[in-house]
Amino acid sequence: MTGATDELISALTDADAVKFGEFELAHGGTSDYYVDKYLFETDPHCLDVIADGFADRLEGKLPAGVALGAVPLVAATSLKAQSPYIIVRKQAKEYGTANRIEGQFEAGQEVVVLEDIATTGTSALEAAKALRDAGAVVNRVLVVVDRQEGATERLAEADLELEALVTADALLEQ
Template identity: 30%
Template structure:
């Protein structure tokens, strides 16, 4: 059995997610932007072994004071680009009386979504940024 440190496990996960879900080409993102690469979330979300490792790395990022029962709600997103879907979800939850202060994602594409969310009172916590995945990219 191989035992990895948290840093080694995170680096290995970044490499595997990047190799599994980064596609190159021309893509129109949900935000309407065109990109030359796309992180296909279904490629890691559909792999139970990989998704389990993602969940294990995400768990420490969940704010300790975020409890659904206490009307504090944590919005979880797979990939954030503009933050548009998180804003929609946050608005709907707030209309129902929930307090939404944080959002959690697997990949922040670092294209302004975190700032947009901050402007709406939501702090984004990401497991990885695009730069993290690029730093661990296998070529």
């Protein structure tokens, strides 16, 4: 493990974001552990460590966060990287501009999707599709935690590379 991975695991642990027991997950499955994104996204130290990790991996590309979960992540990363950012809604809003994508980018611009936790990869995949449909070039998804339950393979089928700041294996061996 790298020092950055150890620092993130320590920050997640200190924020009490990793819970053990029996939990139902968003996709309907169950797990004997849960990573509480709201605890790590509302903890200033955790958010700082995550933003550093994401900013280091952007490679000059525009970050996009999936609403609602990744909005704090993409905002903090934007500040670290000194880059504008995009928010991708799960569906177009039904009022005002009726946008699904908030923020500005040019057609053909490279965008990296940021997400909190990858299990099946569904929300990241849907965000990447919406961005691609709007003209962005999307090849990568960065996540805080990869639960290693199929997201990597599912995203690869859509020509998306998944890169995690920490994997479930590394997180749980602490």
